[in-house]
Amino acid sequence: MSDNLPAGARQPTESGHRIDENDARQAANWVAETLERLSHSSFRSSFTLSPHDAEYARRKGRELIDRHAHEMLAQRVGAAQPAKDGRQTPWRGHPVFTAQHATACCCRGCIEKWHHIPRGRELSAQEINQLAGLIMAWIDRDLAAHPAVTGERDGWAAPLENPKDAGVEQGGPTPQPRRRSDAAGHLERSRRHPDNRHADGASGFIQGELL
Numbered sequence: 001m002s003d004n005l006p007a008g009a010r011q012p013t014e015s016g017h018r019i020d021e022n023d024a025r026q027a028a029n030w031v032a033e034t035l036e037r038l039s040h041s042s043f044r045s046s047f048t049l050s051p052h053d054a055e056y057a058r059r060k061g062r063e064l065i066d067r068h069a070h071e072m073l074a075q076r077v078g079a080a081q082p083a084k085d086g087r088q089t090p091w092r093g094h095p096v097f098t099a100q101h102a103t104a105c106c107c108r109g110c111i112e113k114w115h116h117i118p119r120g121r122e123l124s125a126q127e128i129n130q131l132a133g134l135i136m137a138w139i140d141r142d143l144a145a146h147p148a149v150t151g152e153r154d155g156w157a158a159p160l161e162n163p164k165d166a167g168v169e170q171g172g173p174t175p176q177p178r179r180r181s182d183a184a185g186h187l188e189r190s191r192r193h194p195d196n197r198h199a200d201g202a203s204g205f206i207q208g209e210l211l
Helices: 022-037 050-059 062-076 094-103 108-115 125-145
Strands: none
Touching: 022 050, 022 094, 050 062, 050 094, 050 125, 062 094, 062 125, 108 125
């Protein structure tokens, strides 16, 4: 983990078969403190999982979504110079994508600003673990806030499967919200970072403005 990160950001380490309880407590405290900081950003706190992505998370289970979080972080933001950095993370289509934006793990600029990991070098395995832990904590909280099963407390329980939906896998068509038209009949611009200066044709992805 980068020395720029607070001590509480360090991931639990295993000593033999036992996880160091102090490291685990520090990591949990860092996640809680970071989620609290993010909650004061109107942009970061505006995100929530779409019904489609929440259903996918519940159907696949926490273990697989956690693996996806590690893989997506490594592939999309792990390199020293990620391809198309600042616009490599879609807004929707997978619960991890939404969580990346909500937790400022969507590009190296946002990671540097919010989590103090400098650009220009690869993320370490421990840094990826830490950011994945933050992403999963956000997904945990969002699912718990919008449970699919009444009275279910941790948010991951899925309702009984509707037979007509059986076999539908992620990657199929995702329902898209209708875009409003103004008085002149022009479609509103796609959602993007405030003060975005990139061309309209690049809409639909993070554009690299730091929030």
